[in-house]
Amino acid sequence: MSAKPARVRVAPSPTGDPHVGTAYMALFNKALADTTGGQFILRIEDTDRTRYVADSEAQIFEALAWLALTPHEGPHKGGPCAPYRQSERLPMYKEAADTLLRHGKAYKCYCTSERLETLRKIQQAEKAKLLGYDGLCRSLSEAEIAANDAAGKPCVVRLKMPREGDIEVHDFFRGVLKFIAAEQQDAVLLKSDGFPTYHLANIVDDHAMGITHVIRAEEWIPSTPLHFELYRAFGWDAPVFAHMPLLRNKDKSKISKRKNPTSLLWYRDAGFLPEALRNFLGLMGFSLPNDQEIFTYDEFLRHFDLAKVNIGGPIFDLQKLHWLNGEYIRKLPHAELEKRLVEQAKLLMHREREFADLPEDQLPQETFLRDFETKRRQRSRVLGALAPELMTSYEVNPQLLAPIIPLIQERMHTLVEAADYLPMFFTREFAYTPEDFIQKKHTLDDAKKALAAAREMLAGSDLEHPDWLTRMDEQSRAKAEQLGMKIGPYLGPVRMAITGSRVSPPLMESIRVLGKEEALRRIDAAINALAQG
RNA sequence: GGCCCCUUCAUCUAAUGGUUAGGAUACUGCCCUUUCAAGGCAGCGAUACGGGUUCGAAUCCCGUAGGGGUCACCA
Numbered sequence: 001m002s003a004k005p006a007r008v009r010v011a012p013s014p015t016g017d018p019h020v021g022t023a024y025m026a027l028f029n030k031a032l033a034d035t036t037g038g039q040f041i042l043r044i045e046d047t048d049r050t051r052y053v054a055d056s057e058a059q060i061f062e063a064l065a066w067l068a069l070t071p072h073e074g075p076h077k078g079g080p081c082a083p084y085r086q087s088e089r090l091p092m093y094k095e096a097a098d099t100l101l102r103h104g105k106a107y108k109c110y111c112t113s114e115r116l117e118t119l120r121k122i123q124q125a126e127k128a129k130l131l132g133y134d135g136l137c138r139s140l141s142e143a144e145i146a147a148n149d150a151a152g153k154p155c156v157v158r159l160k161m162p163r164e165g166d167i168e169v170h171d172f173f174r175g176v177l178k179f180i181a182a183e184q185q186d187a188v189l190l191k192s193d194g195f196p197t198y199h200l201a202n203i204v205d206d207h208a209m210g211i212t213h214v215i216r217a218e219e220w221i222p223s224t225p226l227h228f229e230l231y232r233a234f235g236w237d238a239p240v241f242a243h244m245p246l247l248r249n250k251d252k253s254k255i256s257k258r259k260n261p262t263s264l265l266w267y268r269d270a271g272f273l274p275e276a277l278r279n280f281l282g283l284m285g286f287s288l289p290n291d292q293e294i295f296t297y298d299e300f301l302r303h304f305d306l307a308k309v310n311i312g313g314p315i316f317d318l319q320k321l322h323w324l325n326g327e328y329i330r331k332l333p334h335a336e337l338e339k340r341l342v343e344q345a346k347l348l349m350h351r352e353r354e355f356a357d358l359p360e361d362q363l364p365q366e367t368f369l370r371d372f373e374t375k376r377r378q379r380s381r382v383l384g385a386l387a388p389e390l391m392t393s394y395e396v397n398p399q400l401l402a403p404i405i406p407l408i409q410e411r412m413h414t415l416v417e418a419a420d421y422l423p424m425f426f427t428r429e430f431a432y433t434p435e436d437f438i439q440k441k442h443t444l445d446d447a448k449k450a451l452a453a454a455r456e457m458l459a460g461s462d463l464e465h466p467d468w469l470t471r472m473d474e475q476s477r478a479k480a481e482q483l484g485m486k487i488g489p490y491l492g493p494v495r496m497a498i499t500g501s502r503v504s505p506p507l508m509e510s511i512r513v514l515g516k517e518e519a520l521r522r523i524d525a526a527i528n529a530l531a532q533g
Numbered sequence: 534g535g536c537c538c539c540u541u542c543a544u545c546u547a548a549u550g551g552u553u554a555g556g557a558u559a560c561u562g563c564c565c566u567u568u569c570a571a572g573g574c575a576g577c578g579a580u581a582c583g584g585g586u587u588c589g590a591a592u593c594c595c596g597u598a599g600g601g602g603u604c605a606c607c608a
Contacts, residue, residue, distance in 0.1 A: 013608050129535050191606040198608045222603040291556040320558045410571045503569045
């Protein structure tokens with residue numbers, strides 16, 4: 001493919017749940033590394049101590065591993081540029097800041113956050129065109145600086161941005177972007193707590209780690225002139241910057257928790273397959289030849305070309321992901337789906353509280369998502385509760401679960417949807433009422449007749465016979481006709497008796513899984529219930 | 534508001550100066566069908582607007598409109 005091996009990175013900050021945008025950037029970065037024989041690096045940008053969340057880093061790594069977007073280098077596995085956690089690289093930033101100070105490219109600023117706050121308020125009140133730091137400390141004399149330091153005044157280090165002319169930055173997709181130097185402000189590089197800001201740390205590390213391409217979100221464009229100036233101040237060559245489009249909510253705003261699930265953990269809990277989500281992310285801003293929409297990572301790589309990325313911001317359409325996930329589920333070998341279902345149930349076990357129904361006012365506004373989320377919670381509870389039985393069945397009695405898989409596979413779009421079909425195979429009692437047996441345009445009496453007829457038919461049949469399904473089909477039709485019913489209404493009450501629901505996997509196949517004895521018992525239970533009701 | 538970015542069906546996108554503007558999701562209808570799915574077929578549906586350039590513009594240029602991002606000692 002491309003010429004030189006690219007060294008790329010994804011640089012999330014551990015401030016909360018692993019974000020779908022991180023996975024999106026990881027995918028495109030990794031793709032560039034893999035198509036050029038380069039390396040994909042995970043760097044943890046933990047320079048904000050106030051927002052730091054302890055679990056977050058582990059979750060980020062776990063989520064990337066789940067998606068098979070594992071980095072070649074990172075805090076978990078080390079590498080030639082270790083450490084990969086910025087909090088462990090503090091001396092480098094300090095030294096870099098000192099260098100800039102020494103060369104007069106940066107200056108110490110003693111302004112308090114109170115002054116900055118009032119400054120901002122005044123600027124807003126005046127509707128000033130330029131908001132931001134006024135550069136007061138830029139002109140401090142050496143004596144003043146010494147006096148401030150002697151007095152132990154806290155300070156930050158700011159970059160001296162040029163005050164005249166244009167700053168030209170280059171973006172891989174957009175070409176040259178021009179910014180007016182005078183409109184840029186002197187950004188903070190080192191905070192008063194001694195930690196670097198993102199701006200400093202990211203440049204120092206990208207340079208130290210030999211990063212060749214910075215593929216990051218479009219929201220970084222406004223600070224790119226600052227980053228170019230930093231490279232210039234250090235005398236380093238800047239990498240290629242490629243600003244990817246932002247993933248969007250339905251209303252086109254930047255994807256956000258309130259309007260769209262953003263946590264990768266949510267997608268895993270909801271039963272999306274990692275390969276489906278990764279495929280879907282690959283569809284955001286990119287397409288394969290011949291309208292191919294379903295592809296493996298290898299196929300993606302075969303066609304990947306950074307230059308072909310579409311930079312219009314794509315809306316993250318959960319409904320399409322839902323469809324795609326169903327496609328992936330249907331493609332899974334039975335044994336694999338079985339394994340994943342058990343794993344999913346295990347994942348959801350003992351978490352009922354998390355999946356409690358959401359109060360009306362906390363439900364998402366958008367209709368598809370609202371409905372999805374409501375059902376997802378219900379199903380998660382059901383599947384989690386079923387976990388012990390599924391695990392036992394999988395490990396101790398595999399011949400029980402295995403035949404169920406083909407019956408439910410083509411009905412599912414997410415793994416948790418199995419909760420709609422699985423319980424009937426593990427429950428012996430159903431909470432139905434006589435009304436549940438009444439079919440459209442039919443009476444309770446019809447239902448009773450259908451149950452009796454079906455019982456007789458089933459009792460006299462041999463479930464082991466290879467033609468059993470065909471025979472049941474033929475006999476059902478004949479019996480239905482004899483009773484003056486269509487096959488649907490005829491089997492409806494039987495379905496309710498056997499599965500406890502009007503909706504179920506194919507009836508006869510389900511009966512075969514349950515076995516004759518259990519099936520007859522269920523029909524008898526229903527007959528009894530109707531007789532008493 | 535200043536600066537910057539973006540703009541093909543509702544949504545994801547294809548078409549890199551010549552196509553009846555293609556595919557997919559969603560939606561609708563029909564078929565299949567033992568419920569629900571899945572599947573098959575069909576329908577609906579877009580080049581934001583206005584100027585240029587050109588024999589010819591979704592495609593190149595300018596303007597307008599709309600949308601988005603960003604303006605922290607957060608990333």
